[in-house]
Amino acid sequence: MQMSNQAKPRVYDILAKAFMQEGVRTCFALLGDANMNWAARLSEQGCRMVYVRHEHSALAASMSYARKTGDVGVSTVTCGPGVTQLITALPAAVRAHLPLVVFAGEAPLKSGWYNQELDQGPIIAATGAAYRPLHMVERMLVGVRDAFLQARRERRPVVVGIPYDLQDRAWDGPADLPRPSRDLLPRLAPIPPHPDDVAGAAKLLAGAERVVVLAGLGAVEAGAAAACRALAARTGGLLATTLPARGLFHDDPFCVGISGSFTPEVGLEYLAQADFVVAVGCSLALHAGGGGQLWPKAKMLQIDIDPVAVSQGQEVARHHLRADARLGVEALTAALPARKGSWRNDAMATRIRDSKPDSMVFEIEPGLLDPRDVAAALEKALPKDWEMVNSSGHCSWFFAQMPSRPQERFFTLREFGAIGNGLPFAMGVAAARPDRTVVLFDGDGGLMMHVQELETIRRHGLNILIVVMNDGAYGSEVHKLRSKGLPEDGSVFGYCDLAGIARGFGLAGKTFKKLDDVPKAVAEFAASGGAAVWDFHVSDKVLSPTIRRAHPQPGTVIAPA
Numbered sequence: 244m245q246m247s248n249q250a251k252p253r254v255y256d257i258l259a260k261a262f263m264q265e266g267v268r269t270c271f272a273l274l275g276d277a278n279m280n281w282a283a284r285l286s287e288q289g290c291r292m293v294y295v296r297h298e299h300s301a302l303a304a305s306m307s308y309a310r311k312t313g314d315v316g317v318s319t320v321t322c323g324p325g326v327t328q329l330i331t332a333l334p335a336a337v338r339a340h341l342p343l344v345v346f347a348g349e350a351p352l353k354s355g356w357y358n359q360e361l362d363q364g365p366i367i368a369a370t371g372a373a374y375r376p377l378h379m380v381e382r383m384l385v386g387v388r389d390a391f392l393q394a395r396r397e398r399r400p401v402v403v404g405i406p407y408d409l410q411d412r413a414w415d416g417p418a419d420l421p422r423p424s425r426d427l428l429p430r431l432a433p434i435p436p437h438p439d440d441v442a443g444a445a446k447l448l449a450g451a452e453r454v455v456v457l458a459g460l461g462a463v464e465a466g467a468a469a470a471c472r473a474l475a476a477r478t479g480g481l482l483a484t485t486l487p488a489r490g491l492f493h494d495d496p497f498c499v500g501i502s503g504s505f506t507p508e509v510g511l512e513y514l515a516q517a518d519f520v521v522a523v524g525c526s527l528a529l530h531a532g533g534g535g536q537l538w539p540k541a542k543m544l545q546i547d548i549d550p551v552a553v554s555q556g557q558e559v560a561r562h563h564l565r566a567d568a569r570l571g572v573e574a575l576t577a578a579l580p581a582r583k584g585s586w587r588n589d590a591m592a593t594r595i596r597d598s599k600p601d602s603m604v605f606e607i608e609p610g611l612l613d614p615r616d617v618a619a620a621l622e623k624a625l626p627k628d629w630e631m632v633n634s635s636g637h638c639s640w641f642f643a644q645m646p647s648r649p650q651e652r653f654f655t656l657r658e659f660g661a662i663g664n665g666l667p668f669a670m671g672v673a674a675a676r677p678d679r680t681v682v683l684f685d686g687d688g689g690l691m692m693h694v695q696e697l698e699t700i701r702r703h704g705l706n707i708l709i710v711v712m713n714d715g716a717y718g719s720e721v722h723k724l725r726s727k728g729l730p731e732d733g734s735v736f737g738y739c740d741l742a743g744i745a746r747g748f749g750l751a752g753k754t755f756k757k758l759d760d761v762p763k764a765v766a767e768f769a770a771s772g773g774a775a776v777w778d779f780h781v782s783d784k785v786l787s788p789t790i791r792r793a794h795p796q797p798g799t800v801i802a803p804a
């Protein structure tokens with residue numbers, strides 16, 4: 244008997260199966276005509292759907308999810324206006340090398356006119372992401388598989404555009420799904436270094452007296468932390484990390500912290516004395532001080548699978564060792580001759596341990612908090628196994644200075660410099676680590692940009708503590724405008740009631756004007772779970788060292804302690 248067209252599966256049914264076949268078990272979604280049938284089927288087949296309130300949040304949440312799980316992050320948006328909402332998050336995902344797949348609809352092919360029609364390919368291409376229109380029903384399953392293959396292989400976002408009239412057709416194609424991309428990827432062993440390169444690097448390094456081993460996310464991924472510690476110990480040198488890799492050596496007494504815009508006081512001092520930096524699995528970005536801004540006297544050796552001489556417009560490394568981070572560092576350490584003398588000593592370890600990240604004294608208004616004290620109080624009170632998400636804005640400097648927190652409990656992604664990612668990033672981490680409590684550290688401006696996601700967090704029962712450093716302003720802009728003597732209009736807003744806003748969305752909300760009650764509040768939150776917004780009213784008179792360096796303030800009381 245012939246099946247009627249109605250009883251036959253639709254293309255969207257089979258497309259949902261193709262995504263399940265790819266191992267997709269979490270999808271961040273905002274529905275419209277061009278993706279909702281597919282999304283409904285995906286949900287029915289057991290994929291956990293997180294229904295957000297803005298498409299930017301769907302993509303941004305999939306980014307932190309991808310980073311935290313090491314898997315492909317998946318999101319879905321409708322055609323036209325759904326797709327255009329992706330454009331702020333995509334460049335960051337491209338630059339952060341994140342494997343993502345976005346199921347996007349396209350306008351129906353059969354319509355002569357359609358109001359949401361847009362040439363989506365060039366818009367996506369402009370961000371650096373790949374766009375794969377799937378217009379041939381028979382090839383769609385392979386097309387989906389290839390999108391995942393490309394995302395994994397190129398570590399890049401891939402947007403799949405499928406006209407929704409095609410999605411609605413009866414499926415006449417083969418019932419077999421292709422083998423998933425994961426099974427097809429070549430299984431590659433880590434790349435060992437060439438012996439000549441090792442010998443050359445060891446000779447160079449043997450002559451150095453003040454060595455810093457600087458690790459980036461490549462070192463994290465390659466599992467090179469122990470090798471880096473051993474190299475630093477062998478050379479009598481110090482350790483540092485980039486911001487995203489912060490915490491990789493959190494319990495090492497000779498780690499000076501983050502290198503770059505976020506370097507603490509003691510780190511600046513020691514980095515300036517370095518005569519040799521070994522950069523491991525690190526792209527030597529401008530913000531990490533990759534061009535040697537913080538270590539003007541040092542030679543630079545880069546150990547990486549893809550070493551570079553010039554990065555982000557500046558000369559970075561003259562010496563290179565091409566290898567997997569762990570294998571390269573291990574080989575280099577093994578090739579070093581025995582050495583006399585050491586830069587490190589006990590007094591140095593004590594200084595590193597006891598120094599404040601920043602000891603500058605500021606005069607601040609009564610009733611407001613010093614952001615450094617807020618970070619210190621939270622560092623003390625928050626359990627060490629909570630997942631930390633550091634967002635953006637001026638306040639992110641202070642929140643990054645929580646030295647007891649390990650790298651595997653930290654997330655930041657700042658590759659496009661956009662604010663407004665805090666809530667979606669925290670949602671992605673919460674989805675990736677459902678058994679953990681997530682703490683988001685954000686500014687009031689960043690939070691307000693996508694504040695609607697508080698509702699998503701409540702509805703999905705995500706366990707997220709949202710800590711806001713509220714200076715009633717776009718702090719970064721205030722400080723830059725002040726440094727030029729320009730009016731502050733457009734950057735100062737006043738302290739709005741974030742706790743009240745949180746309660747309006749059904750979350751708990753609390754305003755902090757003093758810090759004594761932080762430990763009790765942490766204990767209560769740990770017991771209750773759920774989600775809450777904690778609003779810390781801080782002074783905008785406290786400037787981070789980065790802002791002080793780049794934008795000195797006329798007429799402000801700034802004195803070293």
Ligand SMILES: Cc1ncc(C[n+]2csc(CCOP(=O)(O)OP(=O)(O)O)c2C)c(N)n1
Nearest residue numbers: 636637638661662686687688689717718719
């Ligand atoms: C999408 C986007 N719009 C504007 C900016 C410019 N910008 C950079 S920091 C910032 C202020 C952020 O304010 P807040 O989150 O309160 O942090 P604060 O600097 O006050 O600590 C703004 C508007 C940006 N980086 N990204």
Ligand SMILES: [Mg+2]
Nearest residue numbers: 686687716718
């Ligand atoms: Mg602010």
